[in-house]
Amino acid sequence: MRISFDLDDTLICYQPDVPSETPPRWIWRCMVANEPLRQGARALMQGLRQRGWEVWIYTTSHRNPSSVWWWLWCHGIRVGRVINQHIHDRHLRRTVRDYPPSKNPRAFGIDLHVDDLEGVRDEGKTHGFRVVVVSPDDPTWTEKVLRVTREMEPRRVSHGN
Numbered sequence: 001m002r003i004s005f006d007l008d009d010t011l012i013c014y015q016p017d018v019p020s021e022t023p024p025r026w027i028w029r030c031m032v033a034n035e036p037l038r039q040g041a042r043a044l045m046q047g048l049r050q051r052g053w054e055v056w057i058y059t060t061s062h063r064n065p066s067s068v069w070w071w072l073w074c075h076g077i078r079v080g081r082v083i084n085q086h087i088h089d090r091h092l093r094r095t096v097r098d099y100p101p102s103k104n105p106r107a108f109g110i111d112l113h114v115d116d117l118e119g120v121r122d123e124g125k126t127h128g129f130r131v132v133v134v135s136p137d138d139p140t141w142t143e144k145v146l147r148v149t150r151e152m153e154p155r156r157v158s159h160g161n
């Protein structure tokens, strides 16, 4: 199973009342922009990986994918691919007449996408992909994501007597 996370207002929240993870002191050595990583993200994303999920990033920003990858790596998080607006356009907007949705996780084999925008969930209904909407002011956001991922995981079959 593959899950993707949006960046702005999902994993990166600049609002002063949204708590963020403490970055390692040596993060400057990563040569990446030290943006705030929302509190809870590390445990959530590490836990998902341990349960067999492949974790990707899907953003409509133009941040450099390898910078995002290293920034998360510095926080102890390994992600698969980072899809930014440029990669999205190259994959889904081959001609000027193509008007794809703002995101299309299904086109990248992503089973579940986490985003702060209701509009992305609406696009999911139209284009057939699943979205969990979490708002920046929701302190229980990781539980919301965990609940949906658990529902989607195949049930373990018990062979006991």
Ligand SMILES: [Mg+2]
Binding pocket: 006, 007, 008, 009, 010, 115, 116, 117
């Ligand atoms: Mg966003």
